[in-house]
Amino acid sequence: MRCYRVPLDGDGLENLAVMVAPAVNGSGREPLYLLAGGPGQAASDLAPLLNAFRRINRERAIVMADRRGAGRSGAFRCGFGSDMPADLETFSRQLAQCYLQKADFAETLSSRQTVADLERVRRFLGHGRIALWGGSWGTRTALLYQQWQPESLSALVLDAVAPIDTKVFLTAGAAENALQQLERDCVEDVVCARFGDWRRQLDRLLSQWDDGRAANFPDPLTGAPSEQPLARWALANAIRTALYDPKAAAQLPYAIDQTRLGNYRPLSGIAGLFANRTDSMAMGLTFSVACAEELNRISGEEVAADSANTFLGTAFFDLFKSGCEVWPVQPKPYGAPEPRDQPVLLISGDADPITPPVYAERQLDYLSRKQHLVVAGGGHINSPRGCIPELIARFLDSPGKPLDDSCVAEIRRPPFMADAFGPALDMGGAEQ
Amino acid sequence: MIEVESVHKQFAGRPVLHNLGFSVPDGQITALLGANGAGKTTCLRIITGLLGADSGRVLLGDIDVARDPMAARRQLGVVGDREGLYERLTVAEYLSLFARMQGLSGGALREALDSIRSELELGDLWHRRTRGFSQGERMKVSLARALVHRPRHLILDEPTRGLDVLAARLLRRTLLRLRTAGTTILFSSHVMPEVAELSDRVLVMAGGRIVGSGSPRELAQHTGCDNLEDSFVALAYGDTGGEEEQRQERAPA
């Protein structure tokens, strides 16, 4: 692992932090740059992926450049640590203060700047053409890089694809689809099917959520009742977040079923799975980019259409909407995407609550050479799972060749939670 | 002319040569006789400069062997008690290399090789590697090596050992021819008839010193024996088995 500081010219930040895992074999293959999601995550946080990408790393250097305002390139956190304020108002107030302090900096942060910085890093490291791996929002950065710096790019790997024209912050419909996919998979599972109509229970829970329940919701870290009551929108978001990860999703039917009996602890446990994750997101950067590039192009009608008849409703969108109201950066629209012919490997999970496979299928017509891997029951980000790292390696080695993706079907949902003892190792058992 | 002047030599405290002195005149064949362990080989090694004497000196012509070994070696041809051949070299390569080590080159080198080749009848062997050569063939090559640079002094350590009749004859012929050419020849041997036939002078060594010298006839007269072998036995081993004083008395000056 080598670390670099790539100098910048002004704009408040002196340099970018770049981490490089050099190729084991310096055979001259083009390096792979990892682009993180968010927006607001740092590429250096993707270091755990290196383990799955070991084979790729044999022949290629893997570069993780923290974009401006993220990670070690001057993280723009606005003081939000691991604890997020539980009510939107406190959140907005803190965000507004942050914006007023660093309004100029906030205005500079954009995808265009990130693409330019990536070019700077590429030249600094003396790389010729590069390959990009983008995850989640990183796929958007990668696709924009392809638009604006096509001559520097050899191939793209996009996991959880956010196409340029896709309004990915309209996530309620996608989350609803992911939940329904979970329902379908649950019905087909002997153990999970026993929970019956847990979905109706979820709807009931959300619609009947009140202050009393919110106040008694146990804290997954301390075990005591929460100091801050859990708001309805936060609960809906917790369910949405659980859908990101199939392991967490496999626990949802049981946890929701338990609430029917007044037991909220399993649901609290699932919420706990994602506690402490927010500190990887630099909120200042997140809002600078999201407000300038996404929120401003979403109309009220679109929000209404997206959130109708979904468990999430506007619970996710409202957070950004209220944030962007106090984060008045200029809109920074993209141009219409132009045709590109670099080989592109697309990866989606068919139960991804934010970037479902349809995004990659419908909104990338301008790409002439693309392949799509869809993981059944897969959540958000599937690159480290099963044979996907191997397929990525093969794709990068000969990007033009169609991949034999039959092994993707072997990636299955983890076993559903059957009861307090965990998964039913006897698959239901005769004695029940 | 080879002159050995009061040479002393001891190995690990054991005296091997004791006040050794003699001279080998030019144009003559001188034989060095001695029982095994009499100090012959050591004596020859000191003459060739391979070993240094503890005291005394050796002159080859007017060159002091110890002072100017390189000049001495250029005037010296030596056939050791084995042939010193290199089995992986052909005769031609072998002789050419040694001639060049002696400083010959160009036309002189070619001439020297051609003449030694015909003199010692090496034509058939010329391009063969010496591995598997008969004793006679090996001797011929070794002799050729010793002679290729036309040394003024020739020293041979038991040259006829193991030779067949033809080879021995060639050796004898060569030595006689060299004598005629004025070469100083010193050889050691155990074969009495050969010594009697070839040598103009005989030196008998015992106990690290010369105990008798002269022509074979003179030695016979001295010892009162009627052949060289008896004379040698008398001189080298002492026919009475007597002590050193006795032998010394009998030794000519």
Place this chain on the structure above:
Amino acid sequence: MEKRRFSPQMAPLLLKEFLETWRDRRALWMAICFSLMFPVLLAGVTIFVVKKNTEETTRLALLGAENAPLLERQLRGPNLEVEAVAEGSPRQLLNDGYDLVLQLPDNFARDYRDFRAPPLYLYMDSSATGAGRAEHHLQERLNSLQQLVVSQRLTARGVAPQLLAPWQLQVRDVSTPSSRGALILAMVPGLLILTLFVASLATSVDTSAGERERLSLETLLLQPLPAWQVIAAKTLAVASLGWLGSLLAIAALVALMPVMPLAELGIQQATTTGGVLAMGLLLLPLALLVAVVQILLALRSSSFKDAQTQLSILQIAPVTLLMVLDAARIDLTDNYWQLVPLVAQQQWLKALLVGESVSVGWVLAGSLTCLLLVAAAIAFGARALRRESLLGAV
């Protein structure tokens, strides 16, 4: 004394020594065979090891699988073949070619549901090859299943699984792939140096003790050549063979590197053409030193056989020394170590093999030290040739 003057007569002397050396088929073959042997062995071993580690799958017989079909399904993995076996004794199953036998007791499922931590019996034959690997394969799968169960059990109780991880240890490996490889390639310099010793062994004995025994040494010494030239010519001829051996070994190693699965072992193949040339060049002074030391030792031994024995020991000694230095992790980073022959060459080779740079100044200084030692040894040998005991047969 014309001791230090190069006379034109040295050319035929050198020619003689080289002709003798290079026409010695046995010595030549020995040098070539040994030089090729270790790179081929190294390649073979790495290929074998990696093949074993990556391609071997473990066969697991699962007794009582009907008690936990999900366990059976979850254990299956790319390198773990799970077969449900209705009955059989574990010993018999192990004899029948299964690497492991896992037995679930009849009440496994009930105890599991009751949080009673039912036992799992794992039968293995630890004397079988690959038993450790097989167990590792199983543990890997069992661990991930166990993590899943633990995580679900915690969730069920409303406990965030991160409570089980009181802190996040983030490990960043700052080694470059090459320095990782240095660990595994550490033995290669030692082997290259050993090649040097072995390749020149037969010739050095032949040209010294051998020549003395055949009494041709005496003839050589009777030529009008200073003794140091005799030793020097022999040293050069012997070194040429030793050097050839090590060059051959380097060439073979570099040629075989592409077929060696070095990358799978995490080793960077970092040798450049320049690096290979440098490796060859910096071994030359050492080849000379090894040659002259071998010749001197062989000369002072009492016979050809004795010389062979002594030199065989000599060739083990330095290599053992290097391995001990390596194993004892003695800090050799002090630059002055580069003035010590053997250690210096080992360090340089090590660096070059993994594509690190070496300081030209120190390499020159170290090589010069080595050459000075060679000169001293030649002078010493020239004096020794005057000794009666060296000529033998006195």
